[in-house]
Amino acid sequence: MKPIIRVENLGKEYRIGLKAEPYTTLRESLVNAARRPIDALSGKGKKNGDDRFWALKDVNFEVMPGEVVGIIGRNGAGKSTLLKVLSRITEPTTGRIELYGRIGSLLEVGTGFHPELTGRENIYLNGAILGMKHDEISRKFDEIVDFAEIEEFLDTPVKRYSSGMYVRLAFAVAANLEPEVLIIDEVLAVGDTAFQRKCIGKMEDVSKNEGRTVIFVSHNIGVVSSLCTTGILLHKGEVGAIGPIREIVSKYFEIDKSDTDDKVRVDILNEEELWTTGKILQMRVAWDAGLFRDGCVCDLAFYTVEGTKIFGLESHKLMDNRVIPGGKTEAIFSIENIGLVDREVRVDVGLKRDIGSNYDVLVENACSLSIPSAGLYDYKVDDSIIVPKASVSV
Known part of the structure; x- marks a missing residue:
């Protein structure tokens, strides 16, 4: 069967950062024209800011x-x-x-x-x-x-x-x-x-x-x-x-x-990565000592593999609206499963310098969990968000 689309050696280049030329008089233009061959030989003729991006x-x-x-x-x-x-x-x-x-x-x-x-x-x-x-x-x-x-x-x-x-x-x-x-x-x-x-x-x-x-x-x-x-x-x-x-x-x-593994590490401290109903999940997020010298906020977001958000946790909300102090290099979240069953869950981790700032580090799919069926409660994920019982220690 013949391909409906075939792409071969495709490249797209954009010219960025080109600085506008300043206004010059006629006399300056004539002088520049006379000097241009000399500048070209000496390498001075390149325009600053004429960058190209592929x-x-x-x-x-x-x-x-x-x-x-x-x-x-x-x-x-x-x-x-x-x-x-x-x-x-x-x-x-x-x-x-x-x-x-x-x-x-x-x-x-x-x-x-x-x-x-x-x-x-x-x-x-x-x-x-x-x-x-x-x-x-x-x-x-x-x-x-x-x-x-x-x-x-x-x-x-x-x-x-x-x-x-x-x-x-x-x-x-x-x-x-x-x-x-x-x-x-x-x-x-x-x-x-x-x-x-x-x-x-x-x-x-x-x-x-x-x-x-x-x-x-x-x-x-x-x-x-x-x-x-x-x-x-x-x-x-x-x-x-x-x-x-x-x-x-x-x-x-x-x-x-791979872009953040050398700076941020996420570990499940439980012996088994099976998070059954009523069980406490302990998740440690550790970061490089030089990453946040003045303190930070650590957020977790739990998703189904289909991309539906189940719930999120923010460290400052579990710490009386305080940031994690400077000098600390890890946070351990303790999270109780209040009814999630029979599904795979992925976790994203975000770290930022202050409560209202944007993330300095965001690790998608930092870890994954298997939640087996317990035969008790069956929480069906829809457009709502549940918030489990949780705490954080630093």
Whole structure:
């Protein structure tokens, strides 16, 4: 079978930090012109601040028809740049892309629609851009409007839409106008939870039942793991790994931890990593002595493997709103399981200098736990958050 997407030696370079030239007189310009050959020979002719940044470097991969591919990586890894190149929004600096068929893409909020046109007009405009005839678009029109849930505002200019309304219409257009390749960025996070689930269901339907290709970027690793079959890991603009999504997710967490493993360590102090109902879990977070000389705050966040947050703990709330004193290099959390059963749980750890500041260190998937069924209480994870009994010692 022939790949629907083939990427070969792809690179994208951006020019950054170019400083504006100061105003010069005619006399100064003539003098500079006379000196330029001499400066070039002596190496003085280089402009300060003319830096170049490679957002993508030597990227190679293939995608088969009907495949659902998740692209994951840390912020700045090049994910959004890759999607823009695949969507033909920006041209690559090096390499080539072979892509067969129509592309429906949903990237940044604000792209793809003309703000002065109504929702109705933008539906027909996008269909025309995809190469569809007016009759083809009309046959899909009601389906798009029903999915987007914006019938009341259909004849309102989209510049008056909220970001959520915009995303609903944009996704409905991208998914329902029958593109061979559907490209979706993290923009779905703008919508409400119910609509996000609706979009994920549509992407599954498009790939499994209609045989179309989906390229998906999200920081919600649980959604990526459940939706995608293949993963591409980007790290600093390069392909770190390609393969089955579960393997790629594991590699992603390994890379993410490797940047902080020398500074932060997380250990389960219990003999068994089985956290049954009523049992106290003891988790130690240790950090480098020079990392927080004036004290810090240590936070834990517990998630299902699907990416649903179960609960979070903040050290200052367990210490009468105080930070961990300077000179301390570890915190031990004691957490009672009040009813979680029969699931795998992953834990993220965040460290920051003060209560209201941003995290200085964030370790995703710092550790994982198995919670067996105890036959007692069965806590079903939904959109609510539980807070167990917990304490911290330093």
